[in-house]
Amino acid sequence: xxxxxxxxxxxxxxxxxxxxxLAASRAALRAMREDAxxxxxxxxxxxxxxxAVLQAQIDERIKSLADLAHTPLFFGRLDYLHIVGAAEAxxxxxxxxxxGRRHVHDAQGxxxxxxxxxxxxxxxxxxxxxxxxxxxxxxxxxxxxGDLTAYEDEHLxxxxxxxxTSKLLQAEIERPRVGPMRDIVxxxxxxxxxxxxxxxxGTVCVQGGPGTGKTAVGLHRVAYLLYAHxxxxxxxxxxxxxPNQSFLHYIEQVLPAxxxxxxxxxxxxxxxxAHIEVRGTxxxxxAVVKGDARMAEVLRRALRSHVTPPTEPVMVVxxxxxxxxxxxxxxxMVQELLxxxxxxxxxxxxxxxxxxxxxxxxxxEAGEAPDDRVQNAVARTPAVKAAVxxxxxxxxxxxxxxxxxxxPEFLAEHAEGLLSEDEQKAILWLKPARSVKTAQxxxxxxxxxxxxxxxxxxxxxxxxxxxxxxxxxxxxxxxxVGRRCSTGSATVLGDLAxxxxxxxxxxxEQALHxxxxxxxxxxxxTAGFRVPRDVIAYASRLLPVIxxxxxxxxxxxxxxxxxxxxxxxxxxxxxxVVAACEESLTHEGSIGLIAADARVPALxxxxxxxxxxxxxxxxxxxAESRLTLxxxxxxxxxxxxxxxxxxxxxxxxxxxxxxxxxxRLYVALTRAVSGLTVLHASPxxxxxx
Numbered sequence: 090x091x092x093x094x095x096x097x098x099x100x101x102x103x104x105x106x107x108x109x110x111l112a113a114s115r116a117a118l119r120a121m122r123e124d125a126x127x128x129x130x131x132x133x134x135x136x137x138x139x140x141a142v143l144q145a146q147i148d149e150r151i152k153s154l155a156d157l158a159h160t161p162l163f164f165g166r167l168d169y170l171h172i173v174g175a176a177e178a179x180x181x182x183x184x185x186x187x188x189g190r191r192h193v194h195d196a197q198g199x200x201x202x203x204x205x206x207x208x209x210x211x212x213x214x215x216x217x218x219x220x221x222x223x224x225x226x227x228x229x230x231x232x233x234x235g236d237l238t239a240y241e242d243e244h245l246x247x248x249x250x251x252x253x254t255s256k257l258l259q260a261e262i263e264r265p266r267v268g269p270m271r272d273i274v275x276x277x278x279x280x281x282x283x284x285x286x287x288x289x290x291g292t293v294c295v296q297g298g299p300g301t302g303k304t305a306v307g308l309h310r311v312a313y314l315l316y317a318h319x320x321x322x323x324x325x326x327x328x329x330x331x332p333n334q335s336f337l338h339y340i341e342q343v344l345p346a347x348x349x350x351x352x353x354x355x356x357x358x359x360x361x362x363a364h365i366e367v368r369g370t371x372x373x374x375x376a377v378v379k380g381d382a383r384m385a386e387v388l389r390r391a392l393r394s395h396v397t398p399p400t401e402p403v404m405v406v407x408x409x410x411x412x413x414x415x416x417x418x419x420x421x422m423v424q425e426l427l428x429x430x431x432x433x434x435x436x437x438x439x440x441x442x443x444x445x446x447x448x449x450x451x452x453x454e455a456g457e458a459p460d461d462r463v464q465n466a467v468a469r470t471p472a473v474k475a476a477v478x479x480x481x482x483x484x485x486x487x488x489x490x491x492x493x494x495x496x497p498e499f500l501a502e503h504a505e506g507l508l509s510e511d512e513q514k515a516i517l518w519l520k521p522a523r524s525v526k527t528a529q530x531x532x533x534x535x536x537x538x539x540x541x542x543x544x545x546x547x548x549x550x551x552x553x554x555x556x557x558x559x560x561x562x563x564x565x566x567x568x569x570v571g572r573r574c575s576t577g578s579a580t581v582l583g584d585l586a587x588x589x590x591x592x593x594x595x596x597x598e599q600a601l602h603x604x605x606x607x608x609x610x611x612x613x614x615t616a617g618f619r620v621p622r623d624v625i626a627y628a629s630r631l632l633p634v635i636x637x638x639x640x641x642x643x644x645x646x647x648x649x650x651x652x653x654x655x656x657x658x659x660x661x662x663x664x665x666v667v668a669a670c671e672e673s674l675t676h677e678g679s680i681g682l683i684a685a686d687a688r689v690p691a692l693x694x695x696x697x698x699x700x701x702x703x704x705x706x707x708x709x710x711x712a713e714s715r716l717t718l719x720x721x722x723x724x725x726x727x728x729x730x731x732x733x734x735x736x737x738x739x740x741x742x743x744x745x746x747x748x749x750x751x752x753r754l755y756v757a758l759t760r761a762v763s764g765l766t767v768l769h770a771s772p773x774x775x776x777x778x
Contacts, residue, residue: 107166107230108237110187114162114201118193122154153191153348160346161232163189163202164275165213168226170246188213190274191348205274206286206316214282218252221245229275231257273305274347276618284612285309289318289553292609294581294597298642299628299759300620304726307555307582308340312347314553325552325577329354330570332558335707336726340557357566358532360573361539365487369529373591373745374515379533380563380592382603383507388541390503391493392433395484396423403476405448405467410455412448419444423480433484434546441468441477486541487525490534495521536565539572548572558726559583559600563592567603579606586636587725589753591745615640619728619762621648627765628758631776635752651764659770662736663695669733669766670701670716676763678730679710679717683757685739686720692735693718725756732761738771751776 130143156162165188186203188210193202203210212222224245231239241257244250261276277285284306287293293310297303311329315322329344329352331337337354344352358367371379378384399419405412422443426436445467452459467473493500500513508516522528530538542548554574556562560583562570570579581601585594594600601609617625622644629641657665666682673680682703684692696703696718704710704717706727719727721740734740734757741750751774758765772778 104237104240107240110201111162111237113195114187114189114193115156117195117201118154118156118162120196121193122151122156125151125154149350152350157346160190161230161235161237161275162193163187164230164232165189166226166228166230167210167213167216167224168228170221170223170225186210190346204316206313211282211286214277215279216245217279218245229255229257231260273302274309277306277309278302278616278618280614280616281306281309285313287610289314289321289578292579292581292601292604292606294559294583294601294609294611295614296584296597296611297582297614298584298586298617298639299625299756300617300644300762301614301642302618303582303584303614304340304557305343306614307557307580308343309347310580311352311553311555312344312349315349315352318552322552323351325550327352327553327555328551328573329555330360330557331356332561332725333723335705335723336558338707338709339727357562357569358535361532361535361569365525365528365530365535365538367530367532367535369531369534371531371533372515376531376533376563377592378508378512378516379531379537380565382564382568384537384565385540385568387493387500387504387507388489388537389544391489391499392484392541392544393427394503396427396481397479398423399476399480401476403444403472405470405472407448407452407467412451414444414447414451418447419476419480422447426481432546433544437477437481437483440481441473444468444473444476484545485525486545487528487538489541490537491522491525491528493537494518494534533563533565536563536569539569540565543572548575550574550576552577553579555580555582556604557582558587559594560585560588561590561593561725562600563590564599564603567594567600568605571603571605575605579604579609581606581609586632586639587752587756588636589722589725589744589749589756591749593749593752613640615643617642617644618646620644620759621646621651621761621763621765623648623652624761624765625759627652627654627777628755631751631755631758631774634776635748635755648763651761652767653765654767654773655769657768657770662768662770663691665768666692666733666735667695667699667701669768670696671699673731673733673764673766674716676731678763679715681717681719681724681727681729681732681760682735683719683721683724683732683740683760684735685743686722687743688735688739689718689720719760721753721757724760728760728762730761730763732757732765734758734765734767736769736771737767737773737777738769741774 125147128147130140130147167186167188169184171183186209187201188205189202190205191202192200192204194200212224213227216222216224216227227243227245229241230237239257241255258276281302284293284295295303295306308329311327315327331340331354333356337356341354399416402416403414403419422440426439431439442464445464448467449459449464494516495518497517500517504513551573554570554577556570556579559581581604588594597611601607625642625644632639632641655665670680670682682692701716702714704714706717706719706723708717710717717729721743737754740754740757741747744750744753754774
């Protein structure tokens with residue numbers, strides 16, 4: 090490579106040069122923020138509404154320009170070559186580009202840091218010796234507490250330089266975790282980058298085992314789409330759906346660290362309980378039936394049963410004249426609306442207009458000249474209102490579901506040929522509720538009400554929805570989420586081996602069908618970057634039983650001594666668990682004590698008696714408080730540097746069946762990113778031995 094292209098690195102100390110660029114970039118970012126803060130909009134807005142909207146946009150920009158002290162402003166640099174005809178280097182010959190979390194420019198508007206999502210940044214993730222993409226040198230930076238302390242170069246076009254694993258990259262992947270989930274923008278791998286940068290119009294499903302980075306890939310895909318399609322997604326909205334609030338709290342800082350502040354996060358329960366309160370629970374058999382896609386047809390039949398053929402004509406009085414619409418003509422209108430398969434509520438609104446139009450036709454035939462105002466007036470007459478109420482009455486979704494779950498005859502009528510008698514008995518309430526407000530609704534009931542609500546009036550669709558831990562959704566839950574991206578796209582993330590609900594999906598093909606995205610592209614991530622090789626290999630012994638045919642994760646992390654399996658006496662188990670936690674606390678990073686839900690109270694008492702404070706899932710770990718006591722039912726999606734797993738047999742026994750129990754155990758075994766200690770007094774499941 091010509092020496093002048095990297096002159097700045099040969100004439101000065103390279104590390105000092107890079108630190109100077111970091112300082113200058115931070116100063117430029119401060120100047121950008123100050124410019125935004127200094128904007129005066131008093132003379133550019135016509136009214137207070139415009140002023141409020143513009144001020145809100147300015148406030149969001151000011152917030153996005155914050156310099157996070159412990160978040161590196163840039164993490165890499167690309168030194169481009171000039172190769173004629175190379176699209177990746179178009180306009181970039183011989184230039185250096187610093188790659189970071191957001192764009193930063195100087196006072197003249199020249200870029201000092203390029204957003205990682207920009208096309209010119211893509212070779213940072215994709216370039217290789219086989220295909221350097223016109224990059225002569227890729228430089229990675231290492232940071233300590235926000236200070237630039239190291240750099241590492243790859244000369245992609247130098248045949249004399251041996252290919253080797255980046256030590257800085259490996260160190261960043263393995264860096265201890267304290268606090269919420271971090272972004273992986275500095276460590277994205279080529280196969281992950283392909284998913285991140287896939288187009289907005291298509292839905293992508295990512296099957297990924299523990300430690301493959303599927304969650305982070307999904308979040309970075311949202312950040313990329315917001316960069317590439319900002320105006321469109323600003324109009325239509327984006328949403329991240331997670332399994333529980335603990336998980337959402339764990340991931341909530343990833344997108345803000347990338348400068349994206351407007352992405353909403355919710356659980357499926359949050360989406361479907363806007364108008365009712367969940368106060369009840371279902372036994373597993375009832376929840377499985379309520380979550381079955383057949384319930385959608387039961388609801389459709391039940392709703393349409395409210396439409397009854399007219400038996401009387403409609404007589405409309407206008408002044409001194411009376412206009413008659415016969416019953417058979419109204420019947421034709423009803424059949425037409427039914428044939429069009431309109432939303433029930435839309436048809437309810439359309440029918441009075443159809444009847445009124447028939448009256449207007451008669452008025453015109455009689456020589457009158459009515460207009461639209463007359464038609465609207467006719468549609469509001471008592472006679473038309475009464476006819477519509479009798480033929481196509483308004484239906485409240487919650488009342489419809491209440492009747493289905495309370496009235497055996499009504500349920501039997503509309504579930505005929507769909508649900509067996511036993512399935513109908515499973516979902517019927519033993520003590521029917523008197524009203525919608527007093528009903529002990531379950532989450533599965535709320536999903537049914539949401540389905541009924543969509544049958545009445547269309548659910549608003551967002552531009553893009555990310556669904557994490559998707560393998561645990563029921564078919565009806567998939568439909569609920571799918572309604573919210575019916576005209577948009579989705580990113581579906583999950584691992585079939587970690588399905589721990591009685592209704593968890595058996596294949597992504599089925600799941601995507603229920604989501605309404607049957608044409609989605611399914612990608613599989615099998616390279617693990619977080620969980621040590623010994624740990625994932627130990628957990629993968631369960632795969633032939635819990636998910637036959639699923640490829641095990643191949644971890645790139647060799648960490649000898651990362652797995653310890655210890656048998657202890659029954660009487661000494663609690664003390665041994667506390668000792669293992671104390672041993673783990675001697676290491677840097679977060680500690681998770683995972684146990685069967687039934688064992689959590691006893692372990693909480695043991696930790697307290699030993700003088701240890703602990704956090705609950707969802708509480709943020711800090712340098713002073715690094716131990717979290719995690720019920721196995723809430724461990725999914727979380728990760729800790731060191732995990733102490735209490736009594737695997739109890740984790741398995743805590744589930745309704747062995748397969749689900751072993752899947753729950755698989756989840757618990759794969760939460761560690763540096764070390765796992767398994768303690769047991771009861772025999773281990775035979776699959777592990």
